[in-house]
Amino acid sequence: MRLARVTLIWAALGAAVCVPIAAAAASPLLAWRGPIYILAGFAGIIALGLVLVQPLLIGGYLPGLAAYRGRRAHHWIGGTLVVAVLVHVGGLWITSPPDMIDALLFSSPTPFSPWGVIAMWAIFAVALLAALRRRLGLRPRTWRIAHMSLAVVIVAGSVVHGMLVEGTMETVSKAALCALVLGATIKVMADLRVWRKRATSRAERIVRQ
Structure with a gap:
């Protein structure tokens, strides 16, 4: 039973991350996109998937991983997240510098841009x-307060940014991934708050490292 549960959890995580990527890969909109733009777009999708993995790791919810x-893994995936964001932003800069300048200056007419920029700076700040x-x-x-506060900004900005973007991501799988990101973050923050009241040592060990 334990092996089946472990397999199910990892399979569910893999599906949550990979299904939106596969759905985006099947999008007909890719036919009108250049390779650099496509790379940038998929880097953004991967980054959103990594944002889901991070709270699961810090909360100890993924079985088979010692503390x-x-x-x-949390540290390494954090570094990978930074790289994915750099590829996402860099690719969009190459394909359309004026649009990226407007986004970075918070003067873009697109409603999703400021949320993505805010999440980006929060990710860089944590790193x-x-x-x-x-x-x-x-x-x-x-460190715990700063980390958690910035994590909330990252999650909120990433989810709103992703939901507002109308691109290659399929709507249902994108919404499911965003909902899982929010749910995982709320869960780990609620659990860490309980630990601080009743058994602070474990929570502090998790967040300090």
Whole structure:
């Protein structure tokens, strides 16, 4: 039973991430897109999938991963998320610099642009804080508050950005992925709050590393 449960959880996660990618790959809109634009678009879809994985790792919800391996995976996937965002933004910059300038200056007429830019800067801020955490001498509580606060911005910005974009992503699979991202984030934040009240040591060990 345990093996079946582990297999089911990992299969569900794989489907949640891969089905939107596969659906986007089958979109007829790709016929009118250049290779760099397509690469940038899929980098954005992958980034959204990685945003789902991160709270699952930090909450310890993925079976078969020891606490240490889960933390290491969280760090590495965070770095991969930064790379995916850079590819997403860089590809869009190459294909349409004026549109990207408008987006970065929050003057774009498209409603999804500011949400994506806000999420992007929050992702970069978390990565920078993580890299300089020890050098800055951040206390565990300060790091936890900063990390969680920025995570909320990342999730909210990414979900709204993704839902507002009308592109190659199929609507139902995109909505399901966004709902899972929100649900996983709310779940881990609620659980960490409970741990801080009743068993703070475990929560602090998870977030400090």
